[in-house]
Amino acid sequence: MTQPGTESWRDVPAGGTVLLPGSTERNLTGSWRTKLPVIDFDACTHCMICWVMCPDSCFKTAEGTLQSVDLDHCKGCGICATECPVKCIEMVPEERD
Amino acid sequence: MVDTQERPASGDMAAPATSTAIAVNGGEAVAYALRQIEPEVVAAYPITPQTLIIEKFAEYCADGLVRTEYINVESEHAALSACVGASAAGARAITATAGPGLALMFEMLGVASGMRLPIVMHLCTRALSAPLNILGDHSDAMAMRETGWVMLSGSSPQEAYDLALVAQTIAEHPDVMLPCANLVDGFMVTHAVERVDVLPDDVVREFVGEYEPETSLLAEGSTATYGALDFRDYYFEHRRQQEAALYRSQPVVEEALKRFGEISGRSHKIIEPYMMDDAEVVLVLMGSAEGQVHAAVDAARDAGLKAGALRIRLLRPFPTEAVAEALSGARVIGVLDRAIGFGSVDNPLLSDVKSALWDQSARPLTKGFVYGLGGRVVTLGQFNQAFDELRTVLETGETPGDPTYLGLREDGEVPA
Ligand code: SF4
Numbered sequence A: 001m002t003q004p005g006t007e008s009w010r011d012v013p014a015g016g017t018v019l020l021p022g023s024t025e026r027n028l029t030g031s032w033r034t035k036l037p038v039i040d041f042d043a044c045t046h047c048m049i050c051w052v053m054c055p056d057s058c059f060k061t062a063e064g065t066l067q068s069v070d071l072d073h074c075k076g077c078g079i080c081a082t083e084c085p086v087k088c089i090e091m092v093p094e095e096r097d
Numbered sequence B: 001m002v003d004t005q006e007r008p009a010s011g012d013m014a015a016p017a018t019s020t021a022i023a024v025n026g027g028e029a030v031a032y033a034l035r036q037i038e039p040e041v042v043a044a045y046p047i048t049p050q051t052l053i054i055e056k057f058a059e060y061c062a063d064g065l066v067r068t069e070y071i072n073v074e075s076e077h078a079a080l081s082a083c084v085g086a087s088a089a090g091a092r093a094i095t096a097t098a099g100p101g102l103a104l105m106f107e108m109l110g111v112a113s114g115m116r117l118p119i120v121m122h123l124c125t126r127a128l129s130a131p132l133n134i135l136g137d138h139s140d141a142m143a144m145r146e147t148g149w150v151m152l153s154g155s156s157p158q159e160a161y162d163l164a165l166v167a168q169t170i171a172e173h174p175d176v177m178l179p180c181a182n183l184v185d186g187f188m189v190t191h192a193v194e195r196v197d198v199l200p201d202d203v204v205r206e207f208v209g210e211y212e213p214e215t216s217l218l219a220e221g222s223t224a225t226y227g228a229l230d231f232r233d234y235y236f237e238h239r240r241q242q243e244a245a246l247y248r249s250q251p252v253v254e255e256a257l258k259r260f261g262e263i264s265g266r267s268h269k270i271i272e273p274y275m276m277d278d279a280e281v282v283l284v285l286m287g288s289a290e291g292q293v294h295a296a297v298d299a300a301r302d303a304g305l306k307a308g309a310l311r312i313r314l315l316r317p318f319p320t321e322a323v324a325e326a327l328s329g330a331r332v333i334g335v336l337d338r339a340i341g342f343g344s345v346d347n348p349l350l351s352d353v354k355s356a357l358w359d360q361s362a363r364p365l366t367k368g369f370v371y372g373l374g375g376r377v378v379t380l381g382q383f384n385q386a387f388d389e390l391r392t393v394l395e396t397g398e399t400p401g402d403p404t405y406l407g408l409r410e411d412g413e414v415p416a
C-alpha cells in the first residue's frame, strides 16, 4: 500500500473511489512471491501470451520482443508458466534474506 | 386504480389543482411513484409483502410506459449488487425488498453506503424468520439501522408514495450521496387500499430532476475505479467521511420534505407530534400504528391524562435534537417497539430515544413496550393499556425495567 498521505478525512475521495488510473503501480505486490518466473530466452518465441495473461502486467517488452519481468509487482502466481505454449517459463523457489 | 377526482383543498398549503385521487394499496402507490420517476435501472426479487410493488412496476415495463431496464435477478443479494453496479456506472437505480430479502442483501447494504451510491430501496417491513413468518413487523428495518443508509418511515399508502419521491432527492443530493430506504409497513400499508393523491407526472419529474453524478464509471473520460481495496492507510478516513455525510443528510431531508410540501400541500416533518403542546405522558412510535395510537391519546385525554404521541419519520440519521426537544416537556415516555433487540440493554427504538434524552437536564421516566411482532393484530386496546401503565408510572414515579408485551399470550389468557 502507499504511504499514508496528509489529506484529512474531509478531503479523501468519497466512497474510496480511485479517481486516477495507475495507482496499483505503487502497490508493490512483489513481496507476496515465493516463486520467481525465470524465462529461457533461447526457447521463447515472443508470442506474448504471457504478456496477455499476467494479472499484474509484469512483462516488459521492446520492439515486439519480450525483455524482462517486473519483479516489484510479480506476485509469483505462475499463470505465465502455465500458459506459455513452449513451456519456457520455470517457477523457481525464491531465496530471500 | 379507479375513482379519479380533483383533490379538494386541505391543510395550510395550496396543493396543485391537478393532483389526482386514486384508490390503491401502498405497494401500488410506490409502483406509481416508480413509474413517474422512471429510473434507468430497477433490480428486484419478488418477496412478500413487497411483490405488489415490483409486479406492478413490471407491468409498467411490459406495457411500455417506462424505459427502465428491469433486471430479473436470482436473489436479493444479486438485486442490490446489480443496483450497486448500475449506480456506480452513473444510473439511477432502485430496488425493493422485505424481511428475509433484506437479510440476504446485508453484505451489499454496507457496500452501497460505503461506496456512497444513491440507491433507493423500498423496504416493506416484515418479520425475520424463524419461526417462518411473512407478516409485518420492524425486525428487518431495525437490523438495518447501522448500515449507513438514510431511513425514512411512513404510516400510510399516501406517505409511501410521498416518501418514495422524497427519498430520491435526498439520496442524490451532492451533500449526501448515500443510499436511502423508504420503510413501508408490510401488509398494514403495502396491502391497505386507501385514497392516495398523486401528483402529475411532469411535476414529479421536475421534483426529482435528472440524476447527474459528479463522477461515474461510464462518464466520458472517467478513469475512476470503484470499490477498490482500502486497507489500513485510508479505510478509517473513508468511514469517518461516510458518517459525516449521513449526519449531514438531516437538513437535506428537512429541506426535501419542505420542498415536497410546497408542491403537494402535504407538509411532512422528520418527526410527527400529536397533541404534544402540553403532553406529560407520551407514546413514541414508528410506522402504521399511528392511527390507533392517536385514538388512544384521545381516549387518555378524555380520561384526564395529558397524553401525546410522537412518530419517528426519520429513523437514520436519528434526529436526536428534534426528539429531545419534542419530548422536553414530557414526564413519562413510553416507546413502542415492533421488534426485539435481542440481548440489548433496550429494544431498538427505546434505545435510540433514551440515548437522545440522556443529555437532558431533567430526564423523564421511560418505559418500553413491544407489540405487533410477526403480524400480531395491533389494537386500540393495547395502546389504551399502554397509557394506563404510563399513568401508573406518572403517579408512582417508578418505572419497571422490563418492557410490557402488548397483545402477548400470558399464562391462561387470550390476548386482547
Ligand atoms: S508465453 Fe512463453 S513463449 Fe510466449 S512470449 Fe511468454 S515466455 Fe515467450
Ligand code: SF4
Binding pocket: A037, A053, A054, A055, A056, A057, A058, A059, A069, A073, A074, A075, A076, A077, A078, A079, A080, A081
Ligand atoms: S508469476 Fe504471475 S505475476 Fe509473476 S509474471 Fe507470471 S503471471 Fe505475472
